Amino acid sequence: MENEFIVASYLITGKYDFNKKAKGIAVGLTVGTWTELPEAKKERMAQHLGKVIDITELSPDLDGRPRAICKIGYxxxxxxxxxxxxxxxVFGKCSMDGAIKCLDIEAPEAFLSQLPGPKLGIDKIRERLGIKDRPLLMSIFKQCIGMTLKELEEAYQNQIAGGVDLVKDDEIFFRDDAAPVMQRVRRFKSLSRQKEERTGQVTWYAVNLTGPVTEMADQAKRLVEQGADCLLLNVLPYGFDILHRIAADPDVPVPVMAHPSFSGAIYPSGHYGVSAPLLLGKLMRWAGADIVLYPSPYGSVAMPREDALAIAGNLRIESAVHQRSFPAPAAGIHPGLVPVLFRDFGNDLLVNAGGGIHGHPQGAAAGGKAFVDAIRAAMAGESLKVAAQRSPELQAALDQWGCIEE
Amino acid sequence: MENEFIVASYLITGKYDFNKKAKGIAVGLTVGTWTELPEAKKERMAQHLGKVIDITELSPDLDGRPRAICKIGYxxxxxxxxxxxxxxxVFGKCSMDGAIKCLDIEAPEAFLSQLPGPKLGIDKIRERLGIKDRPLLMSIFKQCIGMTLKELEEAYQNQIAGGVDLVKDDEIFFRDDAAPVMQRVRRFKSLSRQKEERTGQVTWYAVNLTGPVTEMADQAKRLVEQGADCLLLNVLPYGFDILHRIAADPDVPVPVMAHPSFSGAIYPSGHYGVSAPLLLGKLMRWAGADIVLYPSPYGSVAMPREDALAIAGNLRIESAVHQRSFPAPAAGIHPGLVPVLFRDFGNDLLVNAGGGIHGHPQGAAAGGKAFVDAIRAAMAGESLKVAAQRSPELQAALDQWGCIEE
Structure with missing residues (x-):
């Protein structure tokens, strides 16, 4: 391992001598200085020296500026x-060094094996939920802030009545005076248990993990003690490392769902930042996210299809060191889109719906049922329109939002 | 306080009905839904509802796309x-909602007073260092990774010999097997003490604070026990909250110096991210940075002058709740630039030099001395060229890098 390299790929835009620019980064971000070192010291420092691995010049950008992809090994x-x-x-000081975007990072197994990766991953989450091969279905509270425990309980009950597998908190739910988090976890757990006893279906509540980063691991343990099945975390606002530490903590035996909040400050620019597949795919998985929410390619403001697919690819590609994570491309999802979701993302997927459940003309329970029926049909290779003949809820959803089938 | 608002300003680019877009954010990121709420509930939820405060349409951008600055209150x-x-x-989900950049956040005192702000700030740092009104002078190790304790001791000794006030670690110094951090702190402290006994000048070593975020507060305490005077922190890679918790921790009685690593992934785009004055100015200060490093407007790859000044403005503006922080605009700084630095930034400043000290033809000690003499001259309103007649070190620096005087 000690002779191996972490390789970062950068898109650099501007009138540079790209070889010189890349060399400057490779030296500057490792040993600091090279040419002026005495020979004896060079020998010792060589093992720490970064190296330029590849420079591929691209066609100029739309403004005619030269571009290249530079690969640098650390x-x-x-x-x-x-x-x-x-x-x-790989992107500390260098992020400020002109128009430079970090596209990808490749790391040797020996390095990756020291990062936790998902605690459960796709297979063990399926096992716990008792879902063999269909996508998971998640519903989002329509409102959290200001709601009383009783109101949220009713909303929870309505959502799970439709047959969703998970219900998640709003990621902006920080002040919960009228419905304190420990009470929510206990109450929703009890509602989930009642449902399980009645129907056999397991339902998880993904509770928002908040608080001082120094106390978050303890907070996670307390939530688990109260019955939390899954933790929602605003990974970028809190920092990747707290995800890492919670994922690596054996006393927090539940999966972590990563919310992409703040990621739009980092991935969308063509010239700066970190690519979406690296930020929301690789880094989230390496740091320990079991499920990653991110913008779908279908909403009104969508992520480019290519990026949304590449995130899913990075989360699910087989790895010798890490479990696979569930992609959850969200926004603009309604039952009529389920066949498209299957076509684009396959079935190792979390289908995440807010408006597509709550906006159902017959309410949230019917909204959930419409999704369940759409997923069942898609799994069976049946047309939604045909399936809707047996499911008034699905029919109403198709009437409301339309249906996109191949 | 409970009826007050946090106001965020966004630059939104695109063919939007800006009023509708802003309203969508104000509702979506607070109560989630509004128009469909029953009247009784509206009454209760009104206190949680975001509001659009102002929409100012700008001239279209260079590609002809409409733009507006929208102010939203939470x-x-x-x-x-x-x-x-x-x-x-204010910028979680909303960051992914199209071409939207967060330009500024204004928060009421009652909110800010619950954030720590700098532990010491400019005045108490000046007091501890015994520096009445001149800028502080900091030197950076030329190399850290791979160096032995003995080599770093020599480098430290050379740097403090020139009269710098602080010496900082490389921010990329994580693996320090040949010069473990606790040993560095003890040895450099002892060298600083010897210098103080000899000359009366206090010198600080800004040590890189690393490790799991869950153990960082303890690590900070251990470093302080060993004699650390100042902590260097990669705030964005670790997350703002650990800065907050360390700044608020009474058992860590030393200042924190914020490194801007990774910030270039967030501030430079014209359409996305968070503005530099907000990210590196306000947020760093609110979270507790005593000193903030950031790109100067002078280097080969520079921050726009306007932004660099605005960061300094946000760090130093008088506030009823927080101490003021030292700006440290870095990169491309040499002794001949000191009058320009004074003109642009005044004297409540940390002058941070790497190449401008180590690249001195007579070595790092002479490089430090050249800066000390340049600062003394600038404080006295004396021309550097005149001062250089008494200082061969300054003269050599001016010969090497030139001199920019008004």
Whole structure:
């Protein structure tokens, strides 16, 4: 491992001598200085020296500016195995060094094996939920802030009545005076248990994990003690490292669902930032997200299809060191889109719906049922329109939002 | 406080009905839904409802796309007083909602007073260092990774010999097997003490604070026990909240220096991200940075002058709740630039030099001395060229890098 490299790919835009620019990064972000070192010292420092691995010049951008993809290798031995060290090394100072976007990072197994990866991953989540191969279905509270425990209980009950597998908190739910988090976890757990006893279906509540980052691991343990099945985390606002530490903590035996909040400050620019497939795909999985929410390619403001698919690819590609994570491309999802979701993302997927459940003309329970029926039909290779003949809820949803079938 | 608002300003680019777009954010990121609420519930939820405060349409951007600055208010009562809650609320989901950049956040004193702000700030740092009104001078190790303790000791000794006030670690110094951090702190402290006994000058070592975010507060305490005077922190890779918690921790009685690593992934785009004055100015200060490093307007790849000045403005503006922080605009700084630095930034400043000290033809000690003499001259309103007649070190620096005087 100690002779291996972490390789970062950058898109650099501007009138540069790209070889010189890349060399400057490779030296500057590792040993700091090279040519002026005495020979004896060079020998010792060589093991820490970054190297330019490849420069591929691209056609100029729309403004006629030259562009190149530069691949730079950083010796693994320079870093501790954590995301802050990784980001600081490959895109710390360098992020401010002109129009430069970090497209990808490849890391050797020996480095990755020291990052936790998902605690459960796709297979063990399926096992716990008792869902063999269909996509998971998740519903989002329509409102959280200001709601009383009683109101949220009713909303929870309505959502699980439709047959969803998970219900998640709003990611902006921080002040919950009228419905304190420990009470929510206990009450929703009890509603889920009642449902399980009645129907056999397991339902999880993904509770928003908040608080000082120094106390978050303890808070996670307390939530688990109260019955939390799944934790929702605003990974970027809190930092990747707390995800890492919670994922690696054996006393927090539940999966973490990563919310992409703030990620739009980082991935969308063509010239700056970190690509969506790296930020929301690789880094989230390496740091320990079991499920990753991100913008679908279908909403009114959508992520480019290519990026949305690449995130799913990075979350699910087989790896010798890490479990696979569930992609959850969200926004603009309604039952009539389920066949398209299957076509684009396959069935190792979390179908996440807010408006597509709550906006159902017959309410949230019917909204959930419409999705369940749409997923069942898609799994069976049946047309939604045909399936809707047996499901008035699905029919109403198709009437409301339309149906996109191949 | 509970009826007050946190106001975020966004630059939104695109063919939008800006009023509708802003309204959507104001409702969506607070109570979630509004028009369909029953009247009785509206009454209760009104206190949590976001509001559009102002829409100012701008001239279209260079590609002819419409633009507007939208100001949206979020009730303080919706948030916990920490940066992750703030970022998630005002720029969490909303960051992914099209071409939208967060330009500024204004928060009421009652909210800000629950954020720590700098532990010491400019005045108490000046007091501890015994520096009445001149800028502080900091030197950066030329190399850290791979260096032995003995080599770093020599480098430290050379740097403090020139009269710098602080010496900082490389921010990429994570693996320090040949010079473990606790040993560095003890040895450099002892060298600083010897220098103080000899000359009366206090010198600080800004040590890189690393490790799991869950153990960082303890690590900070251990470093302080060993004699650390100042902590260097990669705030964005680790997350703002750990800065907050360390700044608020009475058992860590030393200042924190914020490194801007990874910030270039967030501030430079004209359409996305968070403006530099907000990210590196306000948020860093609110979360507790005593000193903030950021790109100067002078280097080869520079921050726009306007932004660099605005960061300094946000760090130093008088506030009823927070101490003022030292701006440290870095990169491309040499002794001949000191009068320009004074003109642009005044003297409540940390002058941070790497190449401008190590690249001195007579070595790092002479490089430090050249800066000390340049600062002394600038404070006295004396021309550097005149001062250089008494200082061969300054003269050599001016010969090497030139001199920019008004």
């Amino acid at each position: 010796p693994v031995r320079n870093l501790t195995p954590d995301i802050p060290a990784l980001l600081t090394t | 009730p303080v009562r919706n948030l916990t007083p920490d940066i992750p809650a703030l970022l998630t609320t």
